[in-house]
Amino acid sequence: MAVVNIIQSDTLADISQALKKYPSVFVVSDRKVRDFITEPLLEYCAEAGTALRAVMYIRTSERRKSLRTVQKIQRWLVECGADRDALVLAVGGGITTDLAGYAACTYKRGVRYANVPTTLLAQVDAAIGGKTGCNIGGYKNMSGVIKQPEFTFICPDLVRSLSWDVFSAGYAELLKTFIIGDAKLYREAVEDAEFAKLGMFIRKAAQIKAGIVEKDQFEGGERRKLNLGHSFAHAIEYKSGHSLFHRGISHGHAVAMGLVMAAELSEKEGLAPKGFAAMLREDLQKTGLPVDCPWTAQELAGIIQTDKKAENGRVNYVLMEDIGKVVIKKL
Ligand code: GLY
Secondary structure (H helix, E strand, C coil): CCCEEEEECHHHHHHHHHHCCCCCEEEEEEEEHHHHHHHHHHHHHHCCCCCEEEEEEEEECCCCCCHHHHHHHHHHHHHCCCCCCCCCEEECHHHHHHHHHHHHHHHHHHEEEEEHHHCHHHHHHHHCEEEEEEEEEEEEEEEECCCCCCCCECCCCHHHHCCCHHHHHHHHHHHHHHHCCCHHHHHHHHCCCHHHHHHHHHHHHHHHHHHHHHHCCCCCCHHHHHHHHHHHHHHHHHHHHHHCCCCCCCHHHHHHHHHHHHHHHHHHHHCCCCCCHHHHHHHHHHHHCCCCCCCCCCHHHHHHHHHCCCCCCCCCCCEEEEEEEEEECCC
């Protein structure tokens, strides 16, 4: 049986079909999508007779991605009388799906959850593959578990109204996925970054990610490739959160910068040909992504050592030999 269950649909109303078999559904939604996604979704569910029990709206930010918020969600579940047959439905971006998923996975030693990702980043990455968790003291995703959602409902239409900042952050993860899994799609997504193709790009990226997770759910090998650019990105996010001058570089934008730094390291290690990093930088710039990291690789090194992907003080870097050819190297 497949580990990853992705439901793709052009209509949000189809969510009610997916929810029919669950006797007791608790929605945890980002407040930001309340009016234009969650309320219509609740109406569709009510019309279809879905067993919706309660709705909780949360505020999201990296600072609020904390154990405190997880606890708040769990206290709400207790107060609503949620029991072992509950399904927690997360509606929002990656922070919401990570938090609600973690709360569900540890509530009463684990109840089911499902995701309705509403950002591009969550549709192609965060809401697929079962990673859930929260930050600890500014360090990203230090507490968490991997448990697959019942399903991830992907409706590409939902991301069309995102601000440029939020949209482009997701585009960085989409390009990352194509760098790992499909050189032809990468080129197409760089040269033809247009809305008409977006639905197809999202579908393909979601399939590539699902395929990798199917092979290696718990990140023993193949799945590590999905961390391409992320060792640098997490350090950039940490630095930006603690800097007066570069406050709040988003995860996706940090990934774009991290991809360029990973390409530079790949060249330095003799894996990628000369000029590879410059080419990647130019490609990402073409799609409007930020590529210039305010810190050097040396300045990020200490933080990278604390990343949860480090083992015995050495870091598993995901490096590139070429587009479509990614390798893991311990340095
Ligand atoms: N975001 C990387 C992964 O899901 O493995």
